[in-house]
Amino acid sequence: MSKIHDIKKYILITTIIVPFCILFVVVNDRLNHSQIKDIGENFLSEKISKEETDNLIKQLKKQNKQSEISFIEGAILKKENKLKEAKIKFNEVLESKNINSSYLMEVYTYVFLAEISQQEKDYENLNKFTKNAFYNINPKYYDENIDIIKKIIKLLNTTQSSRKVAIDILNKLIKSNKISNDFRLYALDRLGLLYFMNNQYSNSSEINLNYILLANDMGKQKEYAKAIVDLATIFKQLKGNETAIVAIQKALDVKIDDKVERGKFKPYAYLNLAEIYVCVNKYEDALKSVNEIQKYKGYYNEEDYRDFKILANVIKIRCYINIDKKKEAAKLIEETEKLLKEDKSWYFIDKELEFSIAKAQYYKSIGYYDSSIKEYLKALEYSKKEGNYYKEVIIIEELIDIYKAIDDSENFYKYTLQLIDLKEYMEGLRYEDYSKYIIQSTTDKKKLLDEYEFKVKAYKIVFIVSIAFSIIYYLLYKRIKNIKKLSQRDGLTNIYNRRQFNKVYKKLIYSNKKFSCIILDIDHFKSINDMHGHKTGDEVIIGVCNEIKKNLDSDCSFYRYGGEEFVIIIKNKEKKDVISLAEKVRIKVQDLTWNQGINVTISLGIAFKIDSTNNIIEIADKNLYKAKESGRNKVAY
Structure with missing residues (x-):
């Protein structure tokens, strides 16, 4: 009887005490995650003081948490730009046996190492560390870690290979059923942009259409309008400039009730519209559009608005060159150089490239060919690193024009051959990309459009999606038809190359x-x-x-x-x-x-x-x- 009583007592204690202990461990672990997240975010945003870190290290030393100490010391060293010493500390964290105390410490450690790799232009390790950071996050915690995932994606904008890593991550995110629609909307936005930057226009257009439909379903007016502008940039790349202008004008007509959101969207739309007007030689229209941007200055912080100002100036420089206002262009070049020296924002990542091209065009227009060539070569190197074939073609065509003007036959033929090779390579990529798109996606997209025509009553979305399909199909058909001819011919003689x-x-x-x-x-x-x-x-x-x-x-x-x-x-x-x-x-x-x-x-x-x-x-x-x-x-x- 006594033994039975003891067993019952043991069972009672076990059922009460053990769950309590588990709860304590879980709560303690979650607190640890919360602390690590706060520390990581504060270091990433540089909002943590030396006094706070010193106090934190003292506290951790009392608890004998060596991994956490190494993590904080590494973050401090990184902040002080002592990158070599910081890497040693971060590697200590990764090698520690206690790393399982918080998966987030490992995630932030990889993110910090990725930031160092980016500073050192070590893109192989950048790709490796960002992948490790993301794949250490359990899918059920994606929504909890939106900020750190956004940081990972932002780090991967630099090169074509890095963007491929980001594309893989974002595709995994949008396929997950563990994320909110807001997070999915963000993922679609970034994915469409990265496909665009990697010259995968069919994938970019497909993602943008999905973004438009989701934004409309969610009642996200600003995001819906912005997606139409992004789709217009694809039309521009495919030489559908007039359609791109119509699309952006429709986007500007979208009613955005929230004043702040409206104020943030309008400059983005006007900037893209102005750029397309320049492409079709409508310089006065471009200047009118770009001058609208300054009305919305108050909706951006100083750093981000500076990026808008830089790109607005670039468009003005290109306009002034073409309407024979060279003095005004020269003044804006000086002003933009000062803005770039002050600039710390990455709101638009290609602003330096755009400015180099505009400056090269200015020098060419006044006959300073050596200076123009220097700027174009600088821009060409940047474009090649970024994998921006569209800009490469523009730059090489300008270089060929200059070398012809100055009778430099060696460089004229050198860059002519480069241009032929590049165009052939681009057309090959597009042929594969567009063929797959047309064969595999057109039927599915038509079904999607039919489905949404009865589901979505708003005229504008049906108009935009319809025009997207028609222009993309038409342009792709034309391009596929001419791809082989373009890639086989010599540019000067039109005989085979x-x-x-x-x-x-x-x-x-x-x-x-x-x-x-x-x-x-x-x-x-x-x-x-x-x-x-x-x-x-x-x-x-x-x-x-x-x-x-x-x-x-x-x-x-x-x-x-x-x-x-x-x-x-x-x-x-x-x-x-x-x-x-x-x-x-x-x-x-x-x-x-x-x-x-x-x-x-x-x-x-x-x-x-x-x-x-x-x-x-x-x-x-x-x-x-x-x-x-x-x-x-x-x-x-």
Whole structure:
């Protein structure tokens, strides 16, 4: 009986005491999370004083919490910019056996290490630490940790590879059923932007449409209007400028009841509208739009408004250059340089790039080509680091224009080839991206639109979503149709380029088909350039190509091999017919007359494919050398 009583007593004590102990541990652990979160956020925002940290370390020493001490000491060292020592402390935290006392301490440790990596431009570790930070947060605690997740995403804006990490994180977030609609809206907003920055326009447009629909469902007027503006920026990239203008004007008409939210949205819309007006040469409209921004200065803190001011100035500089107000442009350049020195905000991350391009355009407009080239090269380096292909194309086109103006043939051809390669690469990316979008998404999106047409009564959302689908489908269809043509052609002569030759030649060389190859070169072309200028040189290249094309049939394909060298690939012809064609082309070019009174001739080398090991382009090149050595204006085989 006594034993049974003891057992009952033991069970009673266990059922009361053990849950109490568990509750104590859980509460204590949650308090620990709360403390770590406060400490982490205070260090991230630099709102913690030395006195507070000293008191905290004393308290932790009494409790013998070495991991927490190392964590705080690392944060202090980082704040003092002693990055090497800070990394040692943070690594001590990660190696500590007591790390499980708070998952947030590990999360903030990785975030601090990521910030250090960003300062040191160590992007590999930046990507690694931000991934570790995010994946240490349990999905059920995503909503509790919105601020730290936002910080992680913000750290990943810098490079294309970093943005890919952020895209993976955001995709995981929006698929989670553990986050609130407000958090989902934030995730969609950032994801659309990052896809856009990584040149994935179809994905960006899809995410923006989902954002519009969610914002409308939630009654979020400002977010809904902003998403329409973001969609308009995609239209702009796809050369749909007029549609982009209409979309932003519709966004500006959206009724935003909250005065503060309205005040924050309007400058963003006007800034984007002004930029598009510049793209279509409507400079007065651009100036009117950009001048609207100053009305809303009071809705932003000083740092963030400075970013708006910088970009507004950039647009004004570009307008003043084009309406012949160079003095006003010069004054604004000086003012903007001062603003950038004072600037600490990252509200717009590409403001320095935009300013460099505007400054380069100004120098070019007043004939200061060396200064212009310097600024363009600076902007080009930044664009390449950011993976901003759209800006790369603009900058390289400007450089080509300058090098042509100053007769710098070496750099002219260097950047022309770079531009061809870049456009081909971009079109390849877009071809893959858009093809998948059209094939996989159009039907689904049509169903989505049909679903929302009866669910959403507001005319504007149906209008915007409808116009989004129609313009994207139309533009993508046009682009896909022209992708191969654009990527295969030489920009100056419109004949096939070297890259296309490499593809065709490689296939032919390993096939069983017989073919012949003529490689030809314009004689003394450097002298023509030196004596008459690069403009005449270009005219000679175009004229020679046009004459040769007239004499080629459907069995021949014509390629610009490089500079003044060209290749003709001939199928289904006997040797004597190929030799006869080469002689005919030589004579036709020799008989051309030129306005400058110059004589233009070509030398040609021929080779014939015998078997798959026969490298006929090499043989043709050797024969071209023989033709030149024997006096030029000859055919050798």
